Amino acid sequence: xxxxxxxxxxxxxxxxxxxxxxxxxxxxxxxxxxxxxxxxxxxxxxxxxxxxxxxxxxxxxxxxxxxxxxxxxxxxxxxxxxxxxxxxxxxxxxxxxxxxxxxxxxxxxxxxxxxxxxxxxxxxxxxxxxxxxxxxxxxxxxxxxxxxxxxxxxxxxxxxxxxxxxxxxxxxxxxxxxxxxxxxxxxxxxxxxxxxxxxxxxxxxxxxxxxxxxxxxxxxxxxxxxxxxxxxxxxxxxxxxxxxxxxxxxxxxxxxxxxxxxxxxxxxxxxxxxxxxxxxxxxxxxxxxxxxxxxxxxxxxxxxxxxxxxxxxxxxxxxxxxxxxxxxxxxxxxxxxxxxxxxxxxxxxxxxxxxxxxxxxxxxxxxxxxxxxxxxxxxxxxxxxxxxxxxxxxx
Amino acid sequence: xxxxxxxxxxxxxxxxxxxxxxxxxxxxxxxxxxxxxxxxxxxxxxxxxxxxxxxxxxxxxxxxxxxxxxxxxxxxxxxxxxxxxxxxxxxxxxxxxxxxxxxxxxxxxxxxxxxxxxxxxxxxxxxxxxxxxxxxxxxxxxxxxx
Numbered sequence: 001x002x003x004x005x006x007x008x009x010x011x012x013x014x015x016x017x018x019x020x021x022x023x024x025x026x027x028x029x030x031x032x033x034x035x036x037x038x039x040x041x042x043x044x045x046x047x048x049x050x051x052x053x054x055x056x057x058x059x060x061x062x063x064x065x066x067x068x069x070x071x072x073x074x075x076x077x078x079x080x081x082x083x084x085x086x087x088x089x090x091x092x093x094x095x096x097x098x099x100x101x102x103x104x105x106x107x108x109x110x111x112x113x114x115x116x117x118x119x120x121x122x123x124x125x126x127x128x129x130x131x132x133x134x135x136x137x138x139x140x141x142x143x144x145x146x147x148x149x150x151x152x153x154x155x156x157x158x159x160x161x162x163x164x165x166x167x168x169x170x171x172x173x174x175x176x177x178x179x180x181x182x183x184x185x186x187x188x189x190x191x192x193x194x195x196x197x198x199x200x201x202x203x204x205x206x207x208x209x210x211x212x213x214x215x216x217x218x219x220x221x222x223x224x225x226x227x228x229x230x231x232x233x234x235x236x237x238x239x240x241x242x243x244x245x246x247x248x249x250x251x252x253x254x255x256x257x258x259x260x261x262x263x264x265x266x267x268x269x270x271x272x273x274x275x276x277x278x279x280x281x282x283x284x285x286x287x288x289x290x291x292x293x294x295x296x297x298x299x300x301x302x303x304x305x306x307x308x309x310x311x312x313x314x315x316x317x318x319x320x321x322x323x324x325x326x327x328x329x330x331x332x333x334x335x336x337x338x339x340x341x342x343x344x345x346x347x348x349x350x351x352x353x354x355x356x357x358x359x360x361x362x363x364x365x366x367x368x369x370x371x372x373x374x375x376x377x378x379x380x381x382x383x384x385x386x387x388x389x390x391x392x393x394x395x
Numbered sequence: 396x397x398x399x400x401x402x403x404x405x406x407x408x409x410x411x412x413x414x415x416x417x418x419x420x421x422x423x424x425x426x427x428x429x430x431x432x433x434x435x436x437x438x439x440x441x442x443x444x445x446x447x448x449x450x451x452x453x454x455x456x457x458x459x460x461x462x463x464x465x466x467x468x469x470x471x472x473x474x475x476x477x478x479x480x481x482x483x484x485x486x487x488x489x490x491x492x493x494x495x496x497x498x499x500x501x502x503x504x505x506x507x508x509x510x511x512x513x514x515x516x517x518x519x520x521x522x523x524x525x526x527x528x529x530x531x532x533x534x535x536x537x538x539x540x541x
Contacts, residue, residue, distance in 0.1 A: 303452065304452065305430055305431075305452055305453050305454055305457070306454075307454035307455055308406075308453070308454055308455055308458060311403075311406060311455045312407075315407065324430060324454070333430065344427060344428040344429075344430070345427035345428070345430075348427070348430040380412070381409065381412045381449075381450055381451060381458065382450060382451070382452045383423065383432050383433075383434040383450040383451065383452055384427060384432060384452045385452075386414070386450055
């Protein structure tokens with residue numbers, strides 16, 4: 001099996017050739033520390049500032065509101081802990097959702113251990129946060145609302161503009177984890193009243209190990225990393241120049257091709273969804289059909305278990321992921337699938353295929369061809385399927 | 396790959412998949428909630444396991460341990476069959492990742508459940524065989540890999 005059919009772009013993406021070309025010099029030729037005063041180092045500093053402007057432009061922010069980080073996880077940690085630390089004297093209540101990435105959920109749990117109270121909003125069957133639930137959860141001591149822009153597992157895009165409007169009206173800060181959304185769907189931090197936003201490089205064809213946190217001007221936030229005066233004194237550590245340059249280039253490229261690329265990916269996505277739902281019995285699409293990331297497919301297959309599906313897909317060169325317990329390292333399946341109301345057994349049989357810029361329609365056709373026999377093969381050895389057939393007189 | 400070649404072989408080419416219509420004993424263990432169900436069928440004559448089949452809902456390790464457990468039990472006397480522990484199944488598969496050890500425990504339990512069913516149906520007592528627990532989630536002290 002030589003060809004790799006990579007359908008796990010929500011996990012990470014390939015660095016694009018354009019990004020690779022732009023950053024390659026900054027490892028061996030122009031490797032200087034941007035904090036140094038000599039001319040070559042100052043050139044590196046300019047590059048970092050150019051990248052900052054590119055990131056800012058991509059989300060409608062001012063460059064002074066963009067702070068580079070080591071990735072999405074650090075951005076989430078910094079936003080939530082930094083705000084809790086800075087505004088904890090005003091209130092100790094935080095609102096988030098039950099389907100956040102662990103970088104947000106576990107950070108909130110950490111803050112609970114430090115005396116903060118956290119409300120985890122439920123979601124509807126599509127994975128959407130209901131604004132009425134949000135309104136009901138707001139208290140006088142609520143200091144932060146953190147709701148993800150789009151979910152990494154089921155691809156549901158949350159009503160960010162509505163949530164932002166509510167947060168602004170109530171004078172509560174609003175953070176969104178936009179790791180899956182940035183560069184994939186239009187974002188305007190002002191129009192959407194976003195106060196803090198996490199971005200990751202390696203989900204949009206930049207290298208791993210770089211991300212950014214947008215912090216609206218005027219917001220107080222405590223530092224997560226203490227040390228030097230980088231990032232205007234807010235985030236210490238020598239700048240990851242190649243990573244930062246790569247993130248700038250990647251997000252600019254993503255935004256400039258967003259319209260056609262979104263349409264192309266959505267076409268491939270819908271083809272896979274329609275075809276699989278039609279050719280395989282007893283399966284369902286997880287997440288919203290319409291408010292959905294253009295590259296996300298998430299389907300639950302009854303009577304089979306996700307890791308088994310992944311292993312058989314892998315034997316065919318297809319890379320995908322699942323929300324089954326066996327792939328999470330615990331006995332419980334994905335918290336996202338449970339939150340949208342899936343019973344455990346259906347959550348165990350979930351498959352996520354995430355389409356990216358480098359996937360072709362031919363690759364999708366290959367997946368569409370290989371997947372149904374794999375499900376059938378696993379069902380043939382499943383006692384649950386046997387039981388179902390007996391109970392329904394299909395045998 | 397997280398699994399040994401043997402595990403992958405038994406996952407990709409599972410031995411003894413299916414059912415035995417007139418099985419002497421059938422054991423089903425696990426539950427859909429935790430993601431693994433194993434059903435093992437045994438054909439026993441004159442105190443010897445002549446045939447074994449299985450059906451399994453679960454991950455790669457669950458399928459592979461079912462396959463190996465049925466392979467190991469075939470041709471064994473009941474006394475010998477009781478000596479097939481989860482460790483024996485794991486060793487025969489060249490090991491399992493630590494988080495998959497519970498699959499081998501489930502395979503051992505499925506064999507015991509099938510033997511228990513056989514004993515009950517025939518009104519006999521198999522020395523050293525305890526009534527199986529059908530729900531793995533109730534086990535607090537799952538053995539860890541050494």
